[in-house]
Amino acid sequence: MKFRVISTKSDIENIDKNDEYIHFAFRPSNTDIFNAISNNPDIKAIQIPSSYMKTLSKSMKMFFDIHNVSLIEGDIWGHRKDINEYYEVPDSVYKKLREMVNEGLSEDNIIEKMSKETRLDPDFIRFLLNHGNY
Known part of the structure; x- marks a missing residue:
């Protein structure tokens, strides 16, 4: 399973249509998440940092449910995006x-x-x- 690592807002525009799993390496806004899912409706899961998970609104959680996107809390430790834009389990x-x-x-x-x-x-x-x- 490969997670596309998104480290800046501009990376959202470059999400490939084949990217099913996304990791935000920064604290995304609701708009960032909305844009990521809108740009690629085949996304199956998004992982976001713990600091954002605590402040995620109920409406955004409902948005994930409506689009059948799993929400995962956490970080990918030790991954270097300058070497590879994907983290593979x-x-x-x-x-x-x-x-x-x-x-x-x-x-x-x-x-x-x-x-x-x-x-x-x-x-x-x-x-x-x-x-x-x-």
Whole structure:
């Protein structure tokens, strides 16, 4: 799964029609989110920083629901956009998820352990469990 990293408002105009997963590396306004989804109606998920999630309006949450776009809280740590404009979830994460699911661990246990091991946000791990191809 590849997330297109959007680090500036001008990047929103360059979202490719094939980009299904978006990560905002800055605190986007409602207009920024609206433009991203309007420019590409096939977006399946948007990840936004935790600082913005706390102030997200109910109407914006409804907008996500109406457009069937998953909202993920968190950041992508250590990614350098100057090297690659996409963040791809490593195969090792999917392998570990598969192992834990096969062991019969609960979703909460998997999220807790994976969060510690990978430094991925719990909400992101939950999304991968429910939408990933592991």
